[in-house]
Amino acid sequence: xxxxxxxxxRIAQNRETWKLVSNPVRVASFVFIGKLSAVIGRxxxxxxxxxxxxAVAQTRAxxxxxxxxxxxxxxxxxxxxxxxxxxxxxxxxxxxxxxxxPGAGLxxxxxxxxxxxxxxxxxxxxxxxxxxxVAFGLRPGDPKPDGGKPSPTxxxxxxxxxxxxKDAAALNKLTSAxxxxxxxxMLNDQPLVAPEIKTPMIxxxxxxxxxxxxxxTKELKAKLETLVQKPKQSQPSATPVPKA
Numbered sequence: 001x002x003x004x005x006x007x008x009x010r011i012a013q014n015r016e017t018w019k020l021v022s023n024p025v026r027v028a029s030f031v032f033i034g035k036l037s038a039v040i041g042r043x044x045x046x047x048x049x050x051x052x053x054x055a056v057a058q059t060r061a062x063x064x065x066x067x068x069x070x071x072x073x074x075x076x077x078x079x080x081x082x083x084x085x086x087x088x089x090x091x092x093x094x095x096x097x098x099x100x101x102p103g104a105g106l107x108x109x110x111x112x113x114x115x116x117x118x119x120x121x122x123x124x125x126x127x128x129x130x131x132x133x134v135a136f137g138l139r140p141g142d143p144k145p146d147g148g149k150p151s152p153t154x155x156x157x158x159x160x161x162x163x164x165x166k167d168a169a170a171l172n173k174l175t176s177a178x179x180x181x182x183x184x185x186m187l188n189d190q191p192l193v194a195p196e197i198k199t200p201m202i203x204x205x206x207x208x209x210x211x212x213x214x215x216x217t218k219e220l221k222a223k224l225e226t227l228v229q230k231p232k233q234s235q236p237s238a239t240p241v242p243k244a
Contacts, residue, residue: 098120120184164204172200187223
């Protein structure tokens, strides 16, 4: 009895199917591929049927998982982009030592407020990112009618910055090593003061005795107050920047 070509083809197809099903690794691979295709295609609801209700439920769970992962990645990317954009807006106090003569890695510091200041590095010698307090400076008060000692009054054109103990120690070390040079203090790219270093800085108070007239002292004080925060760790906020 001869079998028709159609019957023989079906028998061969069934044998190939049995070989495929009898190999659990192949079955798992095809199931996984089917799930992944469903996830990519329609979020787990599937263009292709995987076989039974449990497989469909698993596919939907995988789809929900990938959907949540995608949402989390988008949120993380947006947060990172926001931080990068606003990083430049965050105020930082930058301290530079202005050398009297040119040198390797130095460029001329020439500002309208402080012309021909000297030569500073491209990177600050010190960065201060945290303050303990900011206040207006004080000036001698008017004499009292009774001849008593006058009380100091607030000076709206000067500021007193209270540094942390560790920041003050770092600034003391820096000024001790550069007596006779000029110290340039900048808020981001805005120069604030540039005194000559006659003695090492001692204590935690740093004074801006004469705020440049081009600046609004109240607005400057408000910006500096954003650096005032409770210390979260014992590490100093003043960070010496290594020279390239």
